[in-house]
Amino acid sequence: MRNLDVTTLRSFVAVADLGGVTRAAGVLNLTQSAVSMQLKRLEELLGVPLLDRSTRAIGLTAAGEQLLSYARRIVELNDEVMSRLTDQVFEGEIVLGVPHDIVYPAVPQVLQRFAHQFPRMKVNLITSFTRELKAQFQRGECDVILTTEAVLEAGGETLTTKPLRWVGSPGGSAWKQRPLRLAFGRFCIFRAGAIAALDQSGVDWEIAVETESDRTIEATVSADLAVHTMIDGTEPRHLEQIQHGGQLPDLGAQQINMYVTDKGRKQVIGHLADQLRQAYRAM
Known part of the structure; x- marks a missing residue:
């Protein structure tokens, strides 16, 4: 045998x-x-x-x-x-904070595996902007957070570095219009860099949608009324990367970083961090 x-x-x-x-x-x-x-x-x-x-x-x-x-x-x-x-001793709750635009495709798979391994642990997933998640982490309201940033701050680790892409409606033409209509959240960390890139390239633009709702942004962009920016590989099925042939500026790259608390339950939080690390490095 x-x-x-x-x-x-x-x-x-x-x-x-x-x-x-x-x-x-x-x-x-x-x-x-x-x-x-x-x-x-x-x-x-x-x-x-x-x-x-x-x-x-x-x-x-x-x-x-x-x-x-x-x-x-x-x-x-x-x-x-x-x-x-x-592992029956592991009971309680872990608060995981993830920016809305990088929840898919990795986080659901991680949560499923973690639930099998630690059935008595509850993972409370919250989604928000990077700035807000970092503020919550500093206040001790989150145990683990993921962020999308251009640089890594002290205490974090970079899981992967991915290019930032222009996204729009599948087969859409909004990206060809001038001024270019943009849909961004008020606190979106990609907003300033995208606008600076457009200004440097001489592309006229205007803010078509400014909101705190990611759903509103996705609905507007999928209706071909504006364009948006997302990390490569994280765009949902109802949006697609714009093949603009150089008519829109390059947006550079963004890091997906992770910050993990050093307070209590290190072993079980470490397991969750390991699974997040593996999932995002596989992207």
Whole structure:
């Protein structure tokens, strides 16, 4: 009887999600050689290659893709059993703050996995602007926050750096109009940079919508009445990145940063932070 090792499967899933051994090793707190050795043992046990190493970016073979879904389920079941039988002391609430525009696609998956691992813990998700989330964190009202910023402040860590994109209605033409009609929140951290880029490029603009409601912004933009800016890969299905061919200025890049409290429940909060770290680095 041959048995799969959960630790090895966890490393395999991390490499598949993060796209490489180096990133996986950082998330798992292992050395690169240790992760590589685990993957080698797994391939020897199954007798098939799992990773396609023919290109610079590591990909999965057909067998690796087939194993991945099983590996996820085995790891999740392992974590659920361990949490239910050994982690009963973890009860209470964690307050997680995330800007509205980066909730998807990562946060729902993280919350689902965390709920399986710590069924007695409640995660209270709040969404707001980066400035407000940082103020709440400073007041001790949030345990973990994610932010979208151009720089990292003391006490935080950068999970990923992604380009900022112009977004509009699918197939829309609002981006061609001059003055360019913009939809922004009053406290949107991207607003000043986008306006400065337009001014520097000589593109006339006007504020079409100024609101505190992200839903209002999305509705206006999806109706092709204005354009907006979002981090690459976070746009919802009813919006799309504008292929403007250089007619709109480049917006540079933004960091997705994480700040974690150092007060109490470090172990369970650390688990949530680890899952957020892995999810956003995989984006």
